[in-house]
Amino acid sequence: xxxxxxxxxxxxxPVAPQVAARMAECLTLEGVFANPASRSHMFGxxxxxxxxxxxxxxxxxxxxxxxxxxxxxxxxxxNNLALKGIAESYRTQHKVGGHIVVSAxxxxxxxxxxxxxxxxxxxxxxxxxxxxxxISTDLLSAALEADxxxxxxxxxxxxxxxxxxxxALAALCKSRNILLHCDAAQSAGKIAxxxxxxxxxxxxxxxxxxxxxxxxxxxxxxRSGDVNVAAQIHGGGHERGMRSGTLATHQLVGMxxxxxxxxxxxxxDAARIAQxxxxxxxxxxxxxxxxxxxxxxxxxxxxxNIAFGNIDGEMLLLSLRDLAVSSGSACNSASMSxxxxxxxxxxxxxxxxxxxxxxxxxxxxxxxxxxxxxxxRSVIAKLQKA
Numbered sequence: 252x253x254x255x256x257x258x259x260x261x262x263x264x265p266v267a268p269q270v271a272a273r274m275a276e277c278l279t280l281e282g283v284f285a286n287p288a289s290r291s292h293m294f295g296x297x298x299x300x301x302x303x304x305x306x307x308x309x310x311x312x313x314x315x316x317x318x319x320x321x322x323x324x325x326x327x328x329x330n331n332l333a334l335k336g337i338a339e340s341y342r343t344q345h346k347v348g349g350h351i352v353v354s355a356x357x358x359x360x361x362x363x364x365x366x367x368x369x370x371x372x373x374x375x376x377x378x379x380x381x382x383x384x385x386i387s388t389d390l391l392s393a394a395l396e397a398d399x400x401x402x403x404x405x406x407x408x409x410x411x412x413x414x415x416x417x418x419a420l421a422a423l424c425k426s427r428n429i430l431l432h433c434d435a436a437q438s439a440g441k442i443a444x445x446x447x448x449x450x451x452x453x454x455x456x457x458x459x460x461x462x463x464x465x466x467x468x469x470x471x472x473x474r475s476g477d478v479n480v481a482a483q484i485h486g487g488g489h490e491r492g493m494r495s496g497t498l499a500t501h502q503l504v505g506m507x508x509x510x511x512x513x514x515x516x517x518x519x520d521a522a523r524i525a526q527x528x529x530x531x532x533x534x535x536x537x538x539x540x541x542x543x544x545x546x547x548x549x550x551x552x553x554x555x556n557i558a559f560g561n562i563d564g565e566m567l568l569l570s571l572r573d574l575a576v577s578s579g580s581a582c583n584s585a586s587m588s589x590x591x592x593x594x595x596x597x598x599x600x601x602x603x604x605x606x607x608x609x610x611x612x613x614x615x616x617x618x619x620x621x622x623x624x625x626x627x628r629s630v631i632a633k634l635q636k637a
Contacts, residue, residue, distance in 0.1 A: 256619045256626075257575045260612030261409055261437060261554055266505070267462040267613075273508040274464065277301065277501035287498045288489065298500045305507025309469055312510040313435070313454065314445040321470045321480075321490045322498060326436040326457035327360040329470035332494065333432045333453045334364045334403060336480035338373055341400050343481075350374045350399040354386045356410075356592040361403050361434055382597050383546035384413035388423050401430050406444070407437035410592040410608055411545030412554025414442065421450035430478060436460050436468075440513030441551055442521065446471055452478050458502070462613060463509030467502035470494075520613055525552030527611050527620050532557075534624030538631055544593060544606055555609045558598065562634055564605035570630045574623055577608050 257265075266274075276282040277298075287302045289295025303317070310317040323329040334351070341349050353365050355377040362377075369375045376394045380386050386404050395402075402424050406417050417433055424431040432453040438444055440461025446454055454471040458464055472480055472493065486495040513520075532555055535541060540560025559567055568578055578590065589603035598606065609623070 253573065255573050255575045256623055258609045258611060258615070258619075258623060259575045259577050260615070261412075261460075261608060261610035262577060263459050263465065264462045264612055265614065266459075266464055267509060267512055269512060270463055270505045270508045274501045274505040277504050283500060283504075285500070287500055288487070301500055302498055302503050305503045305510075308507035308514075309456065309510045312439060312444065312514050313456070313471060314447050315471050316474060318491075319446075319471050319474050321472055321493050322503060323455075323468045323470055323494060324466055325459070325468035326358075326434060326455045327468075328494075329455035329457075329468050330358070330360040330403075330432075330434055331364045332470050332480060332483050333455060334361065334368060334401070335483050336493070337401050337430060337432070337453070337478075338368050338371070339481035339483075340479040342371075345398075347372070348374075348398045350376065350396045352376045352378060352391065352394045352399055352402045354378045354380055354404050355595045356380055356384060356408055357403065357405055358409055358434055358436070361405070365403070379595055383549070384408050384411040384544075384592070384596050385546060385549060386415050386420065388416070388419050391420055391423055395427060395429065399427065399429050401432065403432040403434065405434040405437070407435075407442070407551045407554075408545070408592065409437045410554075410590060411556050411596070412437075412550045412610075413546045414438070414549045414551055416549075417451060418449045421452075424452075425450060428477075437551065437554075440510070440517070441524075441553060443517065446473070453480070458506035458509055461509050461513045464502050464505040467499065467506050469506070516613070521552050524611050524613070524615070527615055527617065528552055528555050528609075530617070531555055531609060531611070531620050531623060534620075535627060538628065539635075542602075544596065544598065553611045555611075556593075556606060557609070558593075558602045558606040559631065560602070560605065562605050562631065564601075564603075564607075566634060567605065567630065568607065570634060571607075571627065573626050577610075578604070578606065 285294035285298040287299040430452040436457040457468040542558040544556040593603035
C-alpha cells in the first residue's frame with residue numbers, strides 16, 4: 252500500500268537528518284546534556300557553548316546580533332511575548348489608552364493574544380487585506396491612530412503564501428514611532444529574511460517550520476531603548492530577563508543546525524520548490540471552476556491554495572486519501588467552519604470550504620507532484636459525476 256504523499260509542509264516539516272543527529276548528541280551522558288545555566292562545572296560550560304553557537308546560527312539566518320535572539324517554545328510563545336510584553340511595558344508608562352493594529356488574517360497565535368489584550372483595555376484594529384491577501388502601506392496607514400504603539404503583520408501568510416512588503420510597513424511604522432512585530436514562522440528559511448534591512452523591531456521564529464524540532468522557537472528583539480519587552484514567564488531571569496526557564500539544549504542545538512542548513516540551502520531549495528509548486532498548478536489549472544487563492548506574484552514558493560468550484564470541500568478532502576493536505580492552518584483543522592483567512596479575502600463560505608492548501612518542501616519530489624496531479628484530477632472527475 253502506497254504511503255500518502257506529504258504536501259502539508261506549511262503545517263510542519265520533518266526534522267532534517269543532520270538536525271536529528273546533532274540533537275541526539277545532546278541527550279545522553281556521553282554527549283552535551285547538562286543545564287546551560289550550570290556555570291560551576293565543565294558540563295554546564297559545554298552546554299552553554301552549544302546553546303550560544305545555536306543562538307548565533309539562528310541570528311545569522313535573519314542577519315541579527317546573537318544578543319537579539321530570545322529563546323521560546325515556538326512561534327506561538329514568541330508572538331505572545333511580543334504582543335503582551337510590549338503592551339505591558341506600554342501600560343507602565345500610559346495608564347489608559349493604547350492602540351494596536353494587526354491584520355485580520357494573522358495566525359491565531361497573534362489574533363488570540365490581541366483579543367485578550369482587548370479585554371485588558373487596549374483598542375485593537377484588525378485590517379482587512381486586499382483580495383490577494385496583502386497588507387499594503389495604504390491599508391496600514393489608514394488604520395493608524397494617534398496612540399498606536401504596536402503593529403503586528405506577518406511576513407508570509409500560512410494559508411495563502413502571500414508575502415507582505417515588511418520593509419515598507421516598517422518604514423511607515425518608524426515614521427510614526429510605532430513598533431512593528433512580524434510573525435516570520437512561514438518565511439524564515441524559505442525566503443531571505445533580513446531584520447537589519449527590513450527594519451522590523453520584533454520577529455517570531457519557529458524551528459519546526461524549517462526542518463527543526465517542534466517545541467522550540469525564538470523572538471528577535473531589536474537592541475534599542477525603545478523596544479522594551481516585559482517578561483511573561485518568570486522564574487530565574489533567563490534570556491536577559493525576558494523568558495525564564497531551563498533551556499533545552501538538544502532543541503536549541505536542533506534549531507541552530509536547522510537554521511544553518513536553511514541558510515546554506517535557501518536559494519536552491521526556494522527555486523526547486525517554486526518549480527514544483529508551478530508544476531502542480533499547471534497540472535490542475537484547466538479543471539472546471541478552479542481558482543487560485545491569493546497572490547500569484549507576491550508569494551512564497553511552497554504554498555498553493557486552490558478553490559475547487561462545484562465540489563463539496565469536505566468530500567474532496569476525504570477523497571484525497573493518497574495525499575496529506577489541509578484545508579487551512581493546522582491549528583484550525585478540527586473546525587468545520589470556513590477559513591477566516593479565505594473569508595477575509597472575499598471568498599464565500601462555500602468557496603472557502605471547497606479550498607485546499609497544498610504545501611511543498613525540501614523533500615518533495617517531481618514524481619510525487621505528478622502523482623498528486625493525477626490523483627486530484629481522478630478524484631475531481633469522480634466527484635463531479637456523482
